[in-house]
Structures are given as structure tokens and as C-alpha cells.
Amino acid sequence: MEESSLSAKAAPVAPLNVPAPGSSAAEDRILVERAQAGDTKAFDDLVRKYTPKLYGLVYNMTSNREDTADVLQDVFAKAYRSIKRFMGKSSFYTWIYSISVNMTLNFLKKRGRHHKVSLDDVDTGIHNDPEFIRVTTANSGVSREVNIHELQKRLNAAMMKLSEDHRTVVTLYDVQGLQHAEISKILGVSEGTVRSRLFYAHRLLQSYLEDFVK
């Protein structure tokens, strides 16, 4: 079967883009202080910095690009209104992620469970990403376009089969590359709960994607 060529057995996992805690947090603190003092340019810099990261979070939870853009607009609007009340007890990174997760979960509740993932929702932009192509077509001698498209569809479908809580931890841990402690702070649950949710989510994904992992 063609899909077996997409097996993760041969695919080296690229390093995760874990946020650098040191200089990044200090840089954020300066930008936040300036934004709190009324510097709108500083807030724009925060938007520029966090939009790509939060896009990955929201997109993988909603599986829809338009919904992702709408939710992100609401997230930054809320952050802008609340920035003066941000006391700096946690990092800006944790704070903005918490807002994003909560607003996305609220959005998903409003949207309901009847939403179906259409083929149009699949991100076709990555088909030309050389790194993605290298990873997915390693050891493959089959039609690349079909496999990549099929893999994306199956991954999205598998993710959308998970409950919202399970999808959130999988997105934060596997896609965003956050540590258990950071996820527990963002979600406001214990690390044990994070680990437990991850375990069950991986088991479910394993059954949904068994064609690719066996």
C-alpha cells in the first residue's frame, strides 16, 4: 500500500521549536512594559512574534484556516484590552497561550461537534515545504503528491476524532513542543493530568493511524 511509504519508521523527527525561555522572556517583558505604557508599536511586535506560534496551536485545534484567523484576532484583541492588567506573575508566553487555548475551546464549543473537516481545510502550502517533503517521502518510491495529501487528511481526521482536551495536550506537546510543566500552567491542571491525557491521546491516535505506524 502506498500509505506505508509514509510510515514514521524512517522519518527522522525534526527538532521542535521550543521557545527559548531566557532572552525571549526578557525581550517579552520589555515589550509588555512598553505596551502597558501605551506604545502600540511594542504590542505590534508581540503580535508579530506570537502570531505564527499561536497559528499552529489554533489551527491544529480547529482544522480550519478561516476560523484560525478569526480566533487569533479575538485573542489579540482580548490581550490588547487586558495588557494593563497583566501583572507579570507568569510569562507573557504562558499568558497569551492560556488566552488562546481558552478562547479556542470556547469557539469549538460554539461551533459544535457537527463540523466536518473538508478537503479544503488541508493546508496545501506545506506541499512545497522542502523539509516536509524530505521527511514524508524518505525511502519512498511512490507518488509524492498523493501520499502527502493523504497523510495530511488522515492526520487532521485523527486529530479531530480526539476530544478537545486530548487534542489540546497533543497540540501543545507534540506539535508546539512544550514541556509538561508549561502545559500544566497553561491549562491550569496538574502535570499528572497532562501526562495522563497525553497517554490516552497517543493510544487513540495509534489506533486511528495504525496504517501508518505498523
Add this chain to the structure above:
Amino acid sequence: MNHQNTPDTEYEFKAVQGLIRLKRFEQPEEDFTENFLREFHQRQRAEMLKQSAFSLLAERVGTWWNNLLVPKWGLAAATAAVCVMGAWMASQNHEATVVTSVPAIPVIEEKPFIPKMDLSDLPMANITDRGNSKLEESLLRKHLEMRPAIESTVSPLPASGTWQVPSQQNAVPATHNGVDGGLGR
């Protein structure tokens, strides 16, 4: 809960993680962020225009308050005290209004039933009034009126064969000592 995996399971878990991590390649297009920021600014401006008159007023009051030179906390405390006093007085008035507005419950006073009788009509009503000569006379008269009827049932006619008209001279008290021993005196 047992999270211990067999080597095969662990391998499959890692394979699943490897697949899921491929999703991080799903990034927005290059110009997405700048377009997003532009739209964000537009939405902010639109939101400002949609602000209600009240929120604008509140904002202006806030600005004026911040620029005020008087001791803010003192003024705030005084305002709060006035508000608390006003609220307390209002609550007092309200309580009074509530009390008066409750419909009065009719109080039924139960009086003992006392039949209206003119006790003065009773012949013995004023028996304790010993100095009442009229009473003595009326009692004597009644006695004398009833005596023949009583005596006819008790004793035969007198020797004379006729009844004397009762008078005070020939009257003999039925009881020599009377009620209190004074009758017929």
C-alpha cells in the same frame, strides 16, 4: 494507572508522535502575519468607533480623575462615605415603606358573651341593701298577697269562716324572724 509500555508500544507511540509532529509544518503563508496585523488595526479602529457614548464618557471621566490635583484617596473615601450613608438612608426609608405598605391584618377582639339583662327587675336584686324601706314594703306586700293561696293548701278556713282582708294590722309574718329576723316588726 499504568503508563508502562512494552518496547513495541513505545516504538509505536514514538511513530505516532513523529507523525503528529509533522503538523508543525502547517504554518501560515509568509505574508499572513503582516496581513493579520493590518486587519487587527482595522478591527481596533472599528471597535473604537463603535464604542458607546457611555464608555466614552467613562473614559473622559477617568482621564479627568487622573489629572485631578486634589488628594484622590481622600475624595474617593468621602464619596464612598456619602454613597454608603445615602444607601443606608435609602434602605431605612425603604424598610419604613415596606412596613406601612403591608395591609393591616384585622384584629378580632373576642369579647365574652354577656346577655343583656336588667337585673334590677329581679325581686332579690337589692336584697343586700338592708336600709331600703321600699324593698321591705314590696316584699311584705307580695307576701301578704300570696299568703291566702298558700294557707288554703296548708290549713282550713279560720274559725270565723271568713277571710279578713289582709292589712298591716292583722298581718302575721310567715316567718316570725323573717329573712333577717326583722320582718313583721
